Amino acid sequence: MKPLIKRVAHYADVGPRHFEGLANLPHKIEVHKAGQEIVSEGETVDFVFIIESGWAIRFDLLEDGRRQILNFMLPGDCFDMMSLTNAESDHSVSAATNLTLRRLKATDFLAAIRQEPLLAAAFWWVAVQEEAILREQIIRVGRRSAKERVGHLILELNRRVAATSGKLENFLYLPVPQSLLADMLGLSVVHISRTLTKLKAEKLIRTTSDGVQILDRERLEQVSNFDSRYLHLEKLKF
Amino acid sequence: MKPLIKRVAHYADVGPRHFEGLANLPHKIEVHKAGQEIVSEGETVDFVFIIESGWAIRFDLLEDGRRQILNFMLPGDCFDMMSLTNAESDHSVSAATNLTLRRLKATDFLAAIRQEPLLAAAFWWVAVQEEAILREQIIRVGRRSAKERVGHLILELNRRVAATSGKLENFLYLPVPQSLLADMLGLSVVHISRTLTKLKAEKLIRTTSDGVQILDRERLEQVSNFDSRYLHLEKLKF
DNA sequence: CGCGGGTTTGAATGAGTTCAATCACGGTGG
């Protein structure tokens, strides 16, 4: 719960005490190995998951093996709110890295947020933010060049971890293979590699074994057409 | 309201009487000409709109003029639920065709759905459905070929109008120029034209001045990799 | 030391874009 609380606290005057009801709910803490599937397409889920640590991906598989990742899920993200209508999931979720999850019964979750209006507002806001991220993903794959896509994604992830860590670093810990970036950005692995090489050649980033160093944020934002407003990181009044 | 009611009624035992509270709310009926902007990026909206007739688009403009349409909005669709958090809109909405809208104050809207739990559930479900459409849009532009994209979109729109009209036609009234399809599918106008020509050559569709005739639905679904499950058209229990 | 997953590089290919010309058609004014 910590990442979620930190993240929400950043935007509104909500503290751990507002989360007590949620924290005391019966729940299971689950540990998943990288690559493990958590929710399968077609499954009916009546749980809500909160990511405690690690990264997950939501994705869809076409019959011929093509995969599209819809979103990276970071600590403090939640899914599947959709489960609150008892519909079948139309996509899968799996662990991108080793992962720790908190699993709550959807009905319990609902009851808890109904107790605490601030909590309800916080989760509504989380959902709004997540939808904005989905929309930006459409723009990224629909209308941006490979270079823009890669740069833009790096910058988005960088901001998103900042939202829960509290400060914006110039290093993005990126614990996933390039094939995940490829399936996220609608490109081939080969082209991801080439594009990263170009960004490195232009001294915009440097890559290490476990992440990306942002060398010139301003210029990277320019070439990537990145404007962080869509992430809705400003303070909100609930 | 009629399209919305018909659409929701199809999935749950909700009738006009559940919508009375909503229908009696103070509201404005607005008529917009095709092309007119309804919500601009950056604007703070505290209204909810329900489409009575005509089509609208949500889209985003990059500085250099590239445009990505996020979604087509059909009669019975609603926006901007996001306004319920008083955030700035991160994209624009405009009329794709001549359009009639019902405009409600967000606070009134909220109060009304709180009165009637079935109504709240219905709108929650509408939101879930809309998010699923967004996700499918990511897959379409991220991992599908031009031919698949075009076919897939035609089939989606066809099902969506069926959801409010009550029956699945083989003709899709498509009152928009190809440039909108292009900006929706992340392709150039020229390529949209070429792709439609190919689909016609394969006798999958025929185009008329105002729409598309689906000649061989089954085969079109195959070549487009279309699986309607993501639209969540099955009956739900609230 | 050798294996294996992931990354990089090269060469050939291909899908989609761009630019420019042509076409089709509905509306307008003479």
Add this chain to the structure above:
DNA sequence: CCACCGTGATTGAACTCATTCAAACCCGCG
């Protein structure tokens, strides 16, 4: 009624960005 116009659709040719396939490379690990 016809000439003209403008918007949108179509076609061709050249080009570009990204893919594919295959080989080489890197590095951590048994």
